[in-house]
Amino acid sequence: MEYNPQSIERKWRDYWEKNEVYRVSNESDKPKYYVLDMFPYPSGAGLHVGHPLGYIASDIYARYKRMKGFNVLHPMGYDAFGLPAEQYAIDTGIHPSVSTDANIKQYRSQMDHLGFSFDWSREFRTSDPDFYKWTQWIFQLLFDSYYDTRADKAKPITELIAQFETSGSSGVKAASQNDKTFTADEWKAMGAAEQSDILTNFRMAFRKVAYVNWCEVLGTVLANDEVKDGVSERGGHPVEKRPMLQWSLRITAYAQRLLDDLKTIDWPDAMKTIQSNWIGRSEGAQMFFDLKGHDEKLEIYTTRPDTIFGATYMVLAPEHPLVDKITTEDQRAAVTKYLEYTNSRSERERMTEVKEVTGCFLGAYAKNTFTNTEIPIYIGEYVLMDYGTGAIMAVPSDDDRDFAFATKFDLPIIDVIDKSKYPGADRHDKLGIMINSGFLDGMEVPAAIELMLKKIEEQGIGQRQVNFRLRDATFSRQRYWGEPIPILYDADGVPQKVDLSQLPVELPPLDNFQPTADGRSPLARKTDWVNHDGMTRETDTMPGYAGSSWYYLRYMDAQNHDAFVSKSAVEYWQQVDLYIGGPEHGTGHLMYSRFWHKFLYDLGYVPTPEPFKKLINQGMIQGVIEFLYLSKSADEQKRFVSADQVNDSGDYARIPVFIDFVSDYGSKDSYLSPDGIRQFVEWRPDYADAVFVTADGEFKVGAMPVTFKFQTHSEVGKMSKRYFNVVNPDDVVDKYGADCFRMYEMFLGPLEHSKPWDTQGIDGVSKFLRKMWGLFYDKNGQFSVSDEAAKPEEMKVLHTVIKKVNSDIDRFSFNTCISAFMVATNDLKKLGTNKRSVLVPLVKLLSPFAPHVAEELWQQLGNEGSVTKVEFPTHDENFLKEDSITYPISINGKKRMTADFPADMSKDELEKAALALDDLQKWIEGKEIRKVIVVTGRMINVVV
RNA sequence: GCCCUUGUGGCGGAAUUGGUAGACGCGCUGGAUUCAAAAUCCAGUUCCUUCGGGAGUGGGGGUUCGAUUCCCCCCGGGGGUACCA
Secondary structure: OOOOHHHHHHHHHHHHHHOOOOOOOOOOOOOEEEEEEOOOOOOOOOOOOOOHHHHHHHHHHHHHHHHOOOEEEOOOOEOOOOHHHHHHHHHHOOOHHHHHHHHHHHHHHHHHOOOOOOOHHHOOEOOOHHHHHHHHHHHHHHHOEEEEOOOOEEEEHHHHHHHHHHHOOOOOOEOOOOOOOOOHHHHHHOOHHHHHHHHHOOEOEEEEEEEEEEEOOOOEEEOHHHEEOOEEOOOOOEOEEEEEEEEEEOHHHHHHHHHHHHHHOEOOHHHHHHHHHHHOEEEEEEEEEEEOOOOOEEEEEEOOHHHHHHOOEEEEOOOOOHHHHHOOHHHHHHHHHHHHHHHHOOHHHHHHOOOOOOEEEEEEEEEEOOOOEEEEEEEEOOOOOOOOOOEEEEOOOOOHHHHHHHHHHOOOOOOOEEOOOOOOOOOOOOOOEEOOOHHHOOOEHHHHHHHHHHHHHHOOOEEEEEEEOOOOEEOOEOOOOOOEOOEEEOOOOOEEEOOHHHOOOOOOOOOOOOOOOOOOOHHHHOHHHHEEOOEEEOOOEOOOHHHHOOHHHHHHHOOOOOOOOOHHHHHHHOOEEEEEEOHHHOOOHHHHHHHHHHHHHHOOOOOOOOOEEEEEEOOOEEEEEEEEEEEOOOOOOOEEEOHHHOOOOOOEEEEEEOHHHOEOOOOOOOEEOHHHHHHHHHHOHHHOOOEEEEOOEEEEOOOOOOOOOEEOEEEEEOOOHHHOOOOOHHHHHHHHOHHHHHHHHHHOOOOOOOEEOOHHHHHHHHHHHHHHHHOOEOOOOOEOOEOOOOOHHHHHHHHHHHHHHHHHHHOOOHHHHHHHHHHHHHHHHHHOOOEHHHHHHHHHHHOOOOHHHHHHHHHHOOOOOOHHHOOOOOOOHHHHOOOEEEEEEEEOOEEEEEEEEEOOOOHHHHHHHHHOOHHHHHHHOOOOOOEEEEEOOOEEEEEO
């Protein structure tokens, strides 16, 4: 019988579904293992061949772990709220729930054809009210909690209120922006609104006016990780900083723990550094400077207190609250003008014009108590309001930006560090000997920093402080398609939780998804929904990362109506053991999940401090992009130029072309034939009149010789709709089968690497599968397996592959597993093996990789039940023993010959035997043998 | 700029602790089969060569009997971040 993947795969897909083979129970005597993929956002484009890469790897690992005796949780679901579905709704009027539903059906069907062992009984989407009820519940938990910095954990806000009632604000150590002090009596005398205003400064989910990233086109606020290069990550629209009243999450309270606990998890170093840079811890001092003619003090933050003798001026952020107060009348006009300028600048402009120095003198002065001089105060764009205190002491001699600023505004520069002892050290390095610095002179920089910190604290003008770059996460989105924030405002505007019995706050139906003109969510139009029990609802919704911050916990107990996850389920599954997904989530999803998880851990809802024990980032599967060069010359005629005719002097636009039109696509010689050109202009009728220029002259469509070849330019890049280079897995599976597709994706290269898709290469894996199938069949196509005992060389082939596959799966090296299978199949074919004792373990070994064909062969071998339930084979070292070993023999480290010696030969015997070899004589004759290095079992090296 | 990561045949890649560089597959070349093609099978395939051998893992240097692997400097690709005081 021929190997027919289509019928085999259909048969076993049905069998698995009917028998619920992959259903997993929360009760088991076996050790648990939780393998998770980052769940997809179901976009309208469906899956392309790049998406399943991680899913295949995790599926192989999940199957392997099951066969190794683990109770494996391996679920899948959908991250279903988000901007694209809503933008689509604005464009087409189709409700996001409708398009999302259609997209999910498409994703599910595509995944079903790839043989994954997901437990679909645990499937959910984040837009299900049953799911987001608990997202809202966690939000309320955040609202109801504060961070006790003394205990270093989050606690119920009721404990803080109790403290206020007994001793007021004194003795409270908590993460907050609160600057009010009050006694217990004062607290009790306050009204509800006033108490609420104070408490919001402590809550883990809180409302405050903050400079946020406002995106006009999307009509919403965005978190820092949703802004890339000054434009929105989704859509690339301009973003500006705007003060707005927003919900935020106090992730900064966890900055130190998020940083410290990176040491405890098995993640790629790259991902750990991304996170630790994002958290951005720095150690320094907070200092107060006296202001000339004002009672207020100017508070600054510096990491270089040692350089204070070089501080010749101060710079405030333009938004700094003191600016208005301390600006002198002389400078008022100039300052106002400068503020107009900075307000007009978009984030994008600010970022792209970093080199440009701008600023304005306020007319005010501060006192540098160490140099005993009055130093001028400026405002400047390069000082950011939301880092540190929004003010700096400028030391032009030891900071590039301060230096540039001082040069432009002609401010004094005093060298305070002699770096001559450290050649190559620049301004950034904390190296050198202090000069021009009074009592610090002659000290090394690190010692000077330490001494200054002491002085500052002694004199009471400041204190040591650790700062983080990490900002609190804005949590409000002025959009429709997200979880409603479950908050009601009473007549005084005091926010109240929606009662648990009223959760979920369901998203009401809507047909106008356009953002409102006043920057509120489209939900604000739904007044009958907004007004509720004499209160008004919060109309903002949660951001995309809300549901994904805890979804991995829901799989543990997906149907639970009474809790986000039951105590027993989370005690059993603990945390995700292996998490596979793309590296693009380092500062977003992976940061927020760690934060939410730690928060839930503090309150006793989860038993572990980290959500994901081990993380692997799979690489991207790239596509070939084919471009046509379109001449940008001014004349009317559209001229395409063959890639071999393109010269440096010309100016060309690169037009991506659908790869199916291109012959030999992906190669250096990729080209459009006359037929390809015909397809191209049918697809892009605006080019119907275009001229195509090759070495042979200029041609128009329909007037080309048969031999006409128009060269295209090939590049490796992203697989994407806009490059018309998407390869759909369905097409590949239809032709070769899911088993072949799975193995080929793994065979392509190491999981973590990005690599280009090459449809041609799949033939190799396809041939392998047929060859392996052929081992079970005789010349006449009859299933034929022998019960004879296997020969030692057959057992050796088998146990070699068993050993290799076991160790390679353990280190996630799936590509070398596939090679090992190919080698074994080639060897067994040469040996003519059809012994049951060899083929049975081989089928088991193959089943995590190619589950359908393994089930089929398992059944044909006469077994009952699924091969996925049997034990994974382990090797026996006895079958691998060799009588003799082929030693490479090198002269001075260069291999010259090989020789076989018995495996049990000793070092001395090997040396003697090697030196006696005839072939060796011509290399050593006339030379002195200085040394012979023998590594038993490996090699022999003769040094002459 | 800073941080991380990566560089091996025409291509994807292998070499797990310093020990036969190029496993496995694609592609290519030749042959068998075929009227022919596809498919299949067999052989070859790092480069140079006077056929002795020589060179070779981005480039240069070093450690070592021996380096793709360790160390130093430089160059290229990918990613992160970016006035963070």
